[in-house]
Amino acid sequence: MILSNTEDVPGQEIREFYGIVTGSSVRAKHIGRDFMAGLKNLVGGELTGYTELLQEARQEAIDRMIEQARSTGANAVVNVRFSTSSVAQGAAEIFAYGTAVQVE
Amino acid sequence: MEDPLVQIGAQIIPFFLLMLMGFIVGTTIESNHYREIRKREAQTRHLPTISFRRPPPSWQITSTALVHGNTVVSIDYFKRFLAGLRAITGGRITSYESLLDRARREALLRMKASAIENGFDAIVNVRLETARLANSSRNGQGTAGVEIFAFGTAVKLAS
Numbered sequence: 001m002i003l004s005n006t007e008d009v010p011g012q013e014i015r016e017f018y019g020i021v022t023g024s025s026v027r028a029k030h031i032g033r034d035f036m037a038g039l040k041n042l043v044g045g046e047l048t049g050y051t052e053l054l055q056e057a058r059q060e061a062i063d064r065m066i067e068q069a070r071s072t073g074a075n076a077v078v079n080v081r082f083s084t085s086s087v088a089q090g091a092a093e094i095f096a097y098g099t100a101v102q103v104e
Numbered sequence: 105m106e107d108p109l110v111q112i113g114a115q116i117i118p119f120f121l122l123m124l125m126g127f128i129v130g131t132t133i134e135s136n137h138y139r140e141i142r143k144r145e146a147q148t149r150h151l152p153t154i155s156f157r158r159p160p161p162s163w164q165i166t167s168t169a170l171v172h173g174n175t176v177v178s179i180d181y182f183k184r185f186l187a188g189l190r191a192i193t194g195g196r197i198t199s200y201e202s203l204l205d206r207a208r209r210e211a212l213l214r215m216k217a218s219a220i221e222n223g224f225d226a227i228v229n230v231r232l233e234t235a236r237l238a239n240s241s242r243n244g245q246g247t248a249g250v251e252i253f254a255f256g257t258a259v260k261l262a263s
Binding site for chain 2: 002003004005006007009010011045046047048050051054055058062080082083084085086092
């Protein structure tokens with residue numbers, strides 16, 4: 001599966017459109033990570049635990065989007081976009097969406 | 105009966121200690137991080153990172169993939185206090201500016217690193233996103249951090 005955030009796959013042509021495909025993942029931070037982040041908040045800098053958490057969540061959202069694209073028979077997803085929202089205290093939703101297409 | 109001065113001291117001293125610790129550790133981390141960022145930026149300069157929507161038409165592209173990098177950062181106790189003071193008079197909050205600058209450059213560097221690792225020659229349509237993460241303590245009002253996410257389409261060129 002080819003992913004791209006441009007409007008087409010560079011170097012290839014779009015033959016067919018299959019419509020929007022989406023994938024999302026809602027993650028909460030576990031207590032250990034939250035505690036460490038609380039400590040880190042005193043000194044500032046990168047909160048590695050959260051970086052990894054969101055990285056995993058985003059990968060899962062992408063995987064779900066790919067899964068959906070595969071079920072439509074597409075071989076690429078173009079114009080992929082992401083959005084993040086804090087849905088509840090200590091939880092974040094990562095959402096990935098794009099247009100499933102057939103490219104050659 | 106306790107001395108009122110002792111009571112006031114007991115409330116103020118931990119606050120100042122936290123501020124001092126935040127200041128010293130935070131400043132050290134920041135200067136180290138900037139040094140590292142500059143070094144890695146010099147190492148990855150050979151990889152063109154373009155925010156144009158399409159690659160230049162002259163490029164012969166053989167394969168593409170989505171690449172991304174992210175960072176979650178937060179500000180230290182001392183700088184948060186200074187920023188609070190700054191909110192009274194208004195104006196630039198330099199400490200937040202440098203924090204976000206570091207986070208963006210770090211996210212871009214991670215994105216570039218993953219492109220280089222997989223043998224790509226350039227990244228086009230680079231986009232940056234910023235999202236605020238709510239903290240679970242203090243009723244979600246405290247700032248846990250800000251996530252910077254960089255993504256783009258990596259391309260391999262025919263040599």
